[in-house]
Amino acid sequence: MAVHPPEARIWWNEPVPKGELLWVAVAFLWGVVMFVMMIWWHLEGRQNLSTEVYRIDPEVFRSRVEAFVERHKVGEEGTTGIPVARVPPGGDAYMLGRLWEWWPVLELEKGKTYRLHLSSLDWQHGFSLQPVNINIQVHPGIEHVLTITPTQAGVFSVVCNEFCGVGHHQMTGRIRVVEPGTGG
Amino acid sequence: MATATAGLGGLAGLAARFRTCPVTGLKVDAAAETLIKANAVAAVVFLAIGGFLGVLVALTRWQGVHLLGPDTFYLVLTAHGINALLLWIIFFEVAVLYFASAVILNSRLAAPQMAWAAFVLMVVGALAVNWAVLQGDSSVMFTSYVPMQASPLFYLGLILFAVGALIACFVFFGTLVIAKEEKTYEGSIPLVTFGALSAAIIAVFTIASGAIILIPTFLWSLGYIRHIDSVMYKLVWWGMGHSSQQINVSAHVAVWYLIGALVLGAKPISEKVSRVAFLFYILFLQIASAHHMLVEPGLSAEWKVFNTSYAMYLAVLGSMIHGMTVPGAIEAAQRKRGFTNGIFEWLRKAPWDNPAFAGMFLSLVLFGFLGGISGVVLGAEQLNIMMHNTLYVPGHFHATVVAGTTLAFMAVTYLVLPLIFRREVMFPTLAKWQPYIFAIGVAGTSLFMLGAGTLGVSRRHWDITFSDAALGFDYPGTAFLMLALNGLFAILATVGGALYVIVTVATVLFGERVGPEGPKTPISAAPAAVTAEAVGKYGSAGTLHLPGTYVLITVFFVAFVLYYFVNWKYLSELWPMS
Numbered sequence A: 001m002a003v004h005p006p007e008a009r010i011w012w013n014e015p016v017p018k019g020e021l022l023w024v025a026v027a028f029l030w031g032v033v034m035f036v037m038m039i040w041w042h043l044e045g046r047q048n049l050s051t052e053v054y055r056i057d058p059e060v061f062r063s064r065v066e067a068f069v070e071r072h073k074v075g076e077e078g079t080t081g082i083p084v085a086r087v088p089p090g091g092d093a094y095m096l097g098r099l100w101e102w103w104p105v106l107e108l109e110k111g112k113t114y115r116l117h118l119s120s121l122d123w124q125h126g127f128s129l130q131p132v133n134i135n136i137q138v139h140p141g142i143e144h145v146l147t148i149t150p151t152q153a154g155v156f157s158v159v160c161n162e163f164c165g166v167g168h169h170q171m172t173g174r175i176r177v178v179e180p181g182t183g184g
Numbered sequence B: 001m002a003t004a005t006a007g008l009g010g011l012a013g014l015a016a017r018f019r020t021c022p023v024t025g026l027k028v029d030a031a032a033e034t035l036i037k038a039n040a041v042a043a044v045v046f047l048a049i050g051g052f053l054g055v056l057v058a059l060t061r062w063q064g065v066h067l068l069g070p071d072t073f074y075l076v077l078t079a080h081g082i083n084a085l086l087l088w089i090i091f092f093e094v095a096v097l098y099f100a101s102a103v104i105l106n107s108r109l110a111a112p113q114m115a116w117a118a119f120v121l122m123v124v125g126a127l128a129v130n131w132a133v134l135q136g137d138s139s140v141m142f143t144s145y146v147p148m149q150a151s152p153l154f155y156l157g158l159i160l161f162a163v164g165a166l167i168a169c170f171v172f173f174g175t176l177v178i179a180k181e182e183k184t185y186e187g188s189i190p191l192v193t194f195g196a197l198s199a200a201i202i203a204v205f206t207i208a209s210g211a212i213i214l215i216p217t218f219l220w221s222l223g224y225i226r227h228i229d230s231v232m233y234k235l236v237w238w239g240m241g242h243s244s245q246q247i248n249v250s251a252h253v254a255v256w257y258l259i260g261a262l263v264l265g266a267k268p269i270s271e272k273v274s275r276v277a278f279l280f281y282i283l284f285l286q287i288a289s290a291h292h293m294l295v296e297p298g299l300s301a302e303w304k305v306f307n308t309s310y311a312m313y314l315a316v317l318g319s320m321i322h323g324m325t326v327p328g329a330i331e332a333a334q335r336k337r338g339f340t341n342g343i344f345e346w347l348r349k350a351p352w353d354n355p356a357f358a359g360m361f362l363s364l365v366l367f368g369f370l371g372g373i374s375g376v377v378l379g380a381e382q383l384n385i386m387m388h389n390t391l392y393v394p395g396h397f398h399a400t401v402v403a404g405t406t407l408a409f410m411a412v413t414y415l416v417l418p419l420i421f422r423r424e425v426m427f428p429t430l431a432k433w434q435p436y437i438f439a440i441g442v443a444g445t446s447l448f449m450l451g452a453g454t455l456g457v458s459r460r461h462w463d464i465t466f467s468d469a470a471l472g473f474d475y476p477g478t479a480f481l482m483l484a485l486n487g488l489f490a491i492l493a494t495v496g497g498a499l500y501v502i503v504t505v506a507t508v509l510f511g512e513r514v515g516p517e518g519p520k521t522p523i524s525a526a527p528a529a530v531t532a533e534a535v536g537k538y539g540s541a542g543t544l545h546l547p548g549t550y551v552l553i554t555v556f557f558v559a560f561v562l563y564y565f566v567n568w569k570y571l572s573e574l575w576p577m578s
Helices: A018-044 A058-072 B030-061 B070-103 B112-134 B152-181 B191-222 B230-241 B243-264 B271-292 B301-308 B310-336 B355-378 B392-421 B428-454 B477-510 B547-572
Strands: A052-055 A073-076 A083-086 A092-098 A101-103 A105-109 A114-120 A125-130 A134-138 A142-148 A154-160 A172-178 B018-020 B027-029
Touching: A018 B301, A018 B310, A018 B547, A058 A073, A058 A083, A058 A092, A058 A114, A092 A105, A092 A125, A114 A134, A134 A142, B027 B030, B027 B070, B030 B070, B030 B112, B030 B392, B030 B477, B070 B112, B070 B152, B070 B191, B070 B243, B070 B392, B112 B152, B152 B191, B191 B230, B191 B243, B191 B271, B230 B243, B230 B271, B243 B271, B243 B310, B243 B355, B243 B392, B271 B301, B271 B310, B301 B310, B310 B355, B310 B547, B355 B392, B355 B428, B355 B547, B392 B428, B392 B477, B428 B477
Parallel strands: A083 A105, A092 A114, A101 A172, A105 A172
Antiparallel strands: A052 A142, A073 A083, A092 A101, A114 A142, A125 A134, A125 A154, A154 A172, B018 B027
């Protein structure tokens, strides 16, 4: 029994039953398949997380995002007063997370590729793009540059999904994706 | 099973410390027994608190009920994690360590005073951290990610608790040394002790990681350190946070083997394979910190792929091996006991009315199918993009830690009560139903959280209607349905948990004392009426016939492969990114 010392003193030389050995082999090979799958997706798949990352002072990031908004502001989101920045196709888009908002609202064109710069000004936040369901962790002091291509037009929401204090559930943002040439 | 081995022989001075268990024939050290009781009682108290807080969380996330306000919700969620995930489980594991060393090896416990010091430290730490959270200024979640800051007492409580747990591990190691020196057993340590040993080794690594990160964070909260890097914090913190779940896995797998052995006389199909599987845990589980860093900036893809897969899934291999050898050992034992008809008579006629066995088997199935498969999918580097910080994550770990570990620990309690507390289990009918109610409840909450997470619903979130947010968003109606069902099943799980607490507490306080001839309800299940000719020595190759187990693992494997690739299909539909 499993509560007694092994029956055979030299238990490590006992033969292993064939069925058990087969299962070990199957399980091992399945592990190799799953391991290779991740590497293969880096080579052939189109959804891989960027590793382009910079250390940045939160104040510097804030001033960059503000300059970006000044350059590209095309209006405000409804009555909220939150600026909407229309990003030139293929250009750099900035979004910052802070207690408790994602700022600003971005307008992108469907099918175009953008460099999206993310960072936080205070605590950690979670960039959860819904309903697409892309989820990325955002840290203060680190600028993460993603290359991303929206493939659907519509209004998408950014929900904060890293707990960030008592206003966490109010922390949202928005990305508008428009058909090419219909912006504004 | 051997009855009382009369006469302790030898040292008369030591004899006073021991009694002989009428069921197992094991010598039980009085000091070890009291310490097992103390730790198990503390565990159940924190389970009751943690479970109660858990249902409050579920009833708040059920948007139709939305029980708590935001401040209270985040406070309660923090406290739920600490009590249910940390305090209940570690206290119980300390009891398991003392049992697997002193009791199973017929040995005295090393340094009982140190073990008591460990217990006191753990209790003081547990109370301190709970007190800190109740003050309301430490609602930082179980993970306490910097730069969010809790009060110094929060970190100090965790540190004291961890130091206590570390001392308990060394009492365990010391007991192994004593047992070997005093030759209380022959040959190698039993498999159950081996499993507990892997748990204790992982625990040392885990607690070291905790010390490395929590001590500086404590000093930071006092103002002595200016800055804690947030990525570094997560990396090291999860060296504790995730590895401590691997203590649980090792411990509850050991408990599976223990229950199989005591109830059915099961023995490992192959000592070598089962032990190597535990060894894989020790060697590879610790790098799973990476599971929490897959969508983090600042880490290379190579690092993520290697670490998240436990170096090519070698720790997963360990679990898949136990997933076959545990039911295999049970099938072999049942067949030897005469249940040899067809593929599944051994399973159909298993002692399903014995809560220890029922809980153990449900724990095995739910851990494998729900917890195991979802964990591997969640831990695949790119797939994590679709799941990180969604309810998929708590969906996964409620299947592993609650349906797996907690249910296994509940199951073994039904053996600990008569054997260690020496009380007849009270309310046997309630006890019989308890594992089923709890298992169905937990399986439901896990499934519906996994479902809501697949729909993108955020974890640790008070209000997914975003009624106070400047920019609103509507999750699909299905998500709300999932959260309502999660709430209903959480109530069921709470009923199951409450039954466990009631049966346990009543038995400990008022249960009839077990007489010298052993408990009235036998621990080991009855064999078939007509015992077939003994299969012989089934622990070796050639005599083993386990068709039922092969069917079970084939079903498991097919489900695993299909679900794995379905998720890659989902991923391919996401916006391209690089």
